[in-house]
Amino acid sequence: MYNSSRQGGDPSRPPALLYGAFQLLAAAHRPLQTPAVPHGTPLSSRRNVLSAPHGTVPRRTGRRSASAGGGGMAGWGLLARLGARLRAAAAPGRPLRAATSGHSWQLGFAARPVHDATWWHEHLSEENVQFLKKATAEEYRAQTASKLCPLKDEPWPLNEWKPGSVRVGVVAVKLGMMPIWTKSGKKHAVTLLKVQDCHVLKYVSKEDSGGKTAKLLVGGKNASPFFKSEAEMEIFREAGVPRKQKVTTFNVTDDAIIKPGTPLYAAHFRPGQFVDVTAKTIGKGFQGVMKRWGFKGQPASHGQTKTHRRPGAISTNKVSRVFPGKKMPGKMGNIYRTSCGLKVWRINTKHDIIYVHGSVPGHTNCLVKVRDTKLRSHKDCNKNPPFPTFFADGDEKLPEDLYDEDMFQFTDPSVTYA
Amino acid sequence: MAAACGRALLRGARPALPARWFSSSTCRRSSDGGTAKFQPPPKPVIIDRQKQREDRRFLSPEFIPPRGRTDPLKFYMERKDMIQRRKVFNIPEFYVGSILAVTTADPYADGKTNRFVGICIQRGGRGLGATFVLRNVIEDQGIEICYELYSPRIQEITVLKLEKRLDDNLMYLRDALPEYSTFDVNMKPVPHLDHEEIPVNKLQVRMKPKPWSKRWERPKYNIKGIKFELPEKKMKEAEKWKQPWLEFDMLREYDTSKIEEKIWKEVSEELNK
Numbered sequence: 175m176y177n178s179s180r181q182g183g184d185p186s187r188p189p190a191l192l193y194g195a196f197q198l199l200a201a202a203h204r205p206l207q208t209p210a211v212p213h214g215t216p217l218s219s220r221r222n223v224l225s226a227p228h229g230t231v232p233r234r235t236g237r238r239s240a241s242a243g244g245g246g247m248a249g250w251g252l253l254a255r256l257g258a259r260l261r262a263a264a265a266p267g268r269p270l271r272a273a274t275s276g277h278s279w280q281l282g283f284a285a286r287p288v289h290d291a292t293w294w295h296e297h298l299s300e301e302n303v304q305f306l307k308k309a310t311a312e313e314y315r316a317q318t319a320s321k322l323c324p325l326k327d328e329p330w331p332l333n334e335w336k337p338g339s340v341r342v343g344v345v346a347v348k349l350g351m352m353p354i355w356t357k358s359g360k361k362h363a364v365t366l367l368k369v370q371d372c373h374v375l376k377y378v379s380k381e382d383s384g385g386k387t388a389k390l391l392v393g394g395k396n397a398s399p400f401f402k403s404e405a406e407m408e409i410f411r412e413a414g415v416p417r418k419q420k421v422t423t424f425n426v427t428d429d430a431i432i433k434p435g436t437p438l439y440a441a442h443f444r445p446g447q448f449v450d451v452t453a454k455t456i457g458k459g460f461q462g463v464m465k466r467w468g469f470k471g472q473p474a475s476h477g478q479t480k481t482h483r484r485p486g487a488i489s490t491n492k493v494s495r496v497f498p499g500k501k502m503p504g505k506m507g508n509i510y511r512t513s514c515g516l517k518v519w520r521i522n523t524k525h526d527i528i529y530v531h532g533s534v535p536g537h538t539n540c541l542v543k544v545r546d547t548k549l550r551s552h553k554d555c556n557k558n559p560p561f562p563t564f565f566a567d568g569d570e571k572l573p574e575d576l577y578d579e580d581m582f583q584f585t586d587p588s589v590t591y592a
Numbered sequence: 593m594a595a596a597c598g599r600a601l602l603r604g605a606r607p608a609l610p611a612r613w614f615s616s617s618t619c620r621r622s623s624d625g626g627t628a629k630f631q632p633p634p635k636p637v638i639i640d641r642q643k644q645r646e647d648r649r650f651l652s653p654e655f656i657p658p659r660g661r662t663d664p665l666k667f668y669m670e671r672k673d674m675i676q677r678r679k680v681f682n683i684p685e686f687y688v689g690s691i692l693a694v695t696t697a698d699p700y701a702d703g704k705t706n707r708f709v710g711i712c713i714q715r716g717g718r719g720l721g722a723t724f725v726l727r728n729v730i731e732d733q734g735i736e737i738c739y740e741l742y743s744p745r746i747q748e749i750t751v752l753k754l755e756k757r758l759d760d761n762l763m764y765l766r767d768a769l770p771e772y773s774t775f776d777v778n779m780k781p782v783p784h785l786d787h788e789e790i791p792v793n794k795l796q797v798r799m800k801p802k803p804w805s806k807r808w809e810r811p812k813y814n815i816k817g818i819k820f821e822l823p824e825k826k827m828k829e830a831e832k833w834k835q836p837w838l839e840f841d842m843l844r845e846y847d848t849s850k851i852e853e854k855i856w857k858e859v860s861e862e863l864n865k
Contacts, residue, residue: 347663349662349663349665349666350662350663350666352666352669352670352673352719352720352721353720353721353740353742355743355744355745359697359743359744359745361740361743366666366669368663368665522669525665525669527669538660538661538662538663539661539662539663582744584673584676584677584680584742585676585680586680586744587680587681588680588681588697588744588745588746588747589697589744589745590697590704590747591697591698591699591704592704
């Protein structure tokens with residue numbers, strides 16, 4: 175059954191390629207034998223010894239790769255090193271890496287598969303799971319409550335806004351769109367962005383980040399801590415804040431740095447100022463050239479043979495190559511894009527909602543990054559913002575709704591043209 | 593309303609005379625002959641107008657949120673704005689088929705206002721962007737204007753005649769004879785009592801000869817308000833496009849009763865504040 179050299183194999187058996195795979199899998203699930211290899215033997219002879227005596231372990235037709243020949247559970251390290259050495263010998267260009275652990279993917283060939291990944295409650299009882307969930311929820315509440323008074327928690331020194339300062343932005347959830355009217359009766363569409371559980375997570379100084387400015391990591395919208403590794407949860411633990419769904423970096427000038435753990439609110443922005451909103455666009459999957467790049471395609475009739483949505487010519491004959499970056503079909507969407515220069519029409523401080531002009535990339539309920547515009551034409555509109563951010567426990571008591579002066583508020587009577 | 597109350601009182605406040613004083617048995621014996629059973633007088637039918645008015649709750653269709661994965665908070669914020677507008681400006685109850693007069697602010701018109709009278713043929717949109725289309729034929733020209741219910745340019749909406757029709761969408765009036773879309777611009781409002789049921793106009797409209805803008809005889813439009821004078825063959829051919837399975841499609845079901853209840857309570861509380 176294991177003799178792979180067969181002439182004119184009968185039709186009931188699978189073809190040789192598949193058969194080889196079957197053998198490999200069969201071998202992987204059988205107990206393997208340690209080869210008796212003395213330590214000093216050269217590689218060439220080791221390769222022969224690696225294959226166990228005839229009849230015990232199957233051999234594959236085709237190339238003599240380092241198949242699942244020998245090595246028991248005890249000899250994993252040895253086998254791993256041998257395997258790495260063999261592959262290095264076969265492809266000398268590859269660097270020789272010491273395979274220390276016995277994971278099957280590090281061995282470079284399918285030995286016995288090791289299933290060591292578990293989900294967080296695989297080995298917990300039902301009661302423990304429920305308890306952990308409740309405990310996390312309580313911890314979240316306690317953490318949020320402890321961060322509600324940032325001004326009393328020894329905040330970092332508050333500076334005055336200067337024309338060159340760049341302050342932090344905010345992470346928000348896109349709720350949907352709505353019409354609004356101006357005082358002259360003109361209709362505009364606005365997007366509602368809700369600032370949900372936004373906290374500053376970490377401060378990275380200019381020197382640490384290696385960039386031109388200091389960076390502030392900001393996270394928004396609480397999420398479950400259970401499916402994340404300890405290393406990822408470190409940032410949140412240090413800041414004393416629940417795990418966030420989206421973490422972004424803002425390049426910030428040194429006078430606008432904020433202590434990690436400070437909550438950020440919608441009142442960080444004011445009506446009348448302009449913002450840039452960045453988010454991942456809606457993914458459209460693999461799309462053709464007409465939808466992706468707006469090509470015109472070909473006519474529907476008049477003799478076109480099977481060519482209606484194709485790109486046509488992709489280059490000329492003289493160039494005799496295709497330029498890199500040629501527009502061709504491919505995956506469309508699901509990339510970060512920014513809408514710049516969007517006016518803020520209204521801020522709702524009770525529910526932390528920003529009403530931003532026009533449309534914003536991303537689907538409903540996606541997380542977006544909002545920050546002050548970098549456009550030079552709107553430089554004058556962003557003067558004297560709440561700097562470095564709006565503190566809810568400060569002296570300023572804002573009304574529930576802040577409107578832009580041009581916006582029609584529904585408490586006013588109908589518009590008339592005198 | 594006072595008159596209605598008065599009427600209720602009148603009917604209810606009958607003197608509580610025990611029926612035996614006017615026992616009809618003595619009278620009956622002479623007429624019937626045999627021993628007839630005592631027939632008590634018929635109970636007074638008390639029509640409580642107040643309760644009728646309350647039972648007849650009307651929630652404007654634009655308050656009902658569409659099906660989707662949007663956060664209910666977004667609909668709540670829109671509803672707050674809609675209620676705020678309704679407190680300042682009265683948007684009356686009307687249906688598709690009612691005749692309305694709308695005055696809007698127009699910077700280019702004389703007197704800066706523009707009044708249009710027409711029959712409502714369609715109510716579309718949800719939330720603040722809700723619209724309604726009014727149709728009229730003025731000097732042999734059919735005109736349709738789509739107004740936004742919550743636009744601040746609208747200064748007055750009056751319901752001249754409140755009634756319903758057999759269909760939810762009267763777009764077929766475009767292909768009907770013009771007499772069915774003509775309404776007098778200066779017509780007087782027809783009074784309608786608060787507590788009465790909305791009258792349904794079972795008018796069946798006669799159409800212009802085919803071709804029409806849409807094939808209204810097809811079952812997908814489900815039109816009851818046209819008097820089809822097409823030959824039987826054409827009507828039978830139209831039945832070919834029937835999709836009887838749609839009625840049983842569970843994924844298309846959208847039960848709005850509970851949502852409507854909640855929203856109705858919220859809206860009526862806010863408006864009565």
